[in-house]
Amino acid sequence: MVRTLGAQKRIALVAHDHKKDELLSWSMTNREKLKQHALFATGTTGTMLEQALQLPIQKLLSGPLGGDQQIGAMIAEEKLDILIFFWDPMEAQPHDPDVKALLRLSATYNLPVACNAATADFMFAAPFMTLEYKAVQTDYSTYLKRKLPEGGGNL
Numbered sequence: 001m002v003r004t005l006g007a008q009k010r011i012a013l014v015a016h017d018h019k020k021d022e023l024l025s026w027s028m029t030n031r032e033k034l035k036q037h038a039l040f041a042t043g044t045t046g047t048m049l050e051q052a053l054q055l056p057i058q059k060l061l062s063g064p065l066g067g068d069q070q071i072g073a074m075i076a077e078e079k080l081d082i083l084i085f086f087w088d089p090m091e092a093q094p095h096d097p098d099v100k101a102l103l104r105l106s107a108t109y110n111l112p113v114a115c116n117a118a119t120a121d122f123m124f125a126a127p128f129m130t131l132e133y134k135a136v137q138t139d140y141s142t143y144l145k146r147k148l149p150e151g152g153g154n155l
Contacts, residue, residue: 042067
């Protein structure tokens with residue numbers, strides 16, 4: 001199975017509180033590249049970026065209030081192409097399970113993810129950022145068709 005990422009990417013921008021300034025700085029440096037794509041962001045981060053960049057950003061809920069799940073659903077529904085998520089490895093978050101789920105979904109759907117400025121820089125320097133890209137998808141049909149134990153078992 002293959003999923004085609006168009007030349008214009010759908011990019012989610014997310015940052016934990018202690019990483020918002022870093023994402024803002026990175027985004028300002030990459031404004032010209034970002035404006036070529038459709039941008040999405042969780043609550044506060046989206047408002048901050050939209051004001052600073054003067055670019056349209058589709059804002060979702062704040063991460064802890066469901067924004068992380070909204071992004072996860074967009075990944076599963078193939079409505080996102082790239083996740084830029086500057087998360088704070090030094091501070092526990094009340095929604096850490098949501099963060100882990102986002103990263104798991106990104107891996108499951110072979111979605112490019114940058115968790116820091118260096119990775120985002122490498123990603124944005126790649127020719128695929130402005131070209132169509134064919135992302136190979138794992139075939140989960142066997143998993144979806146597996147026989148469940150009688151009585152439901154462990155779901």
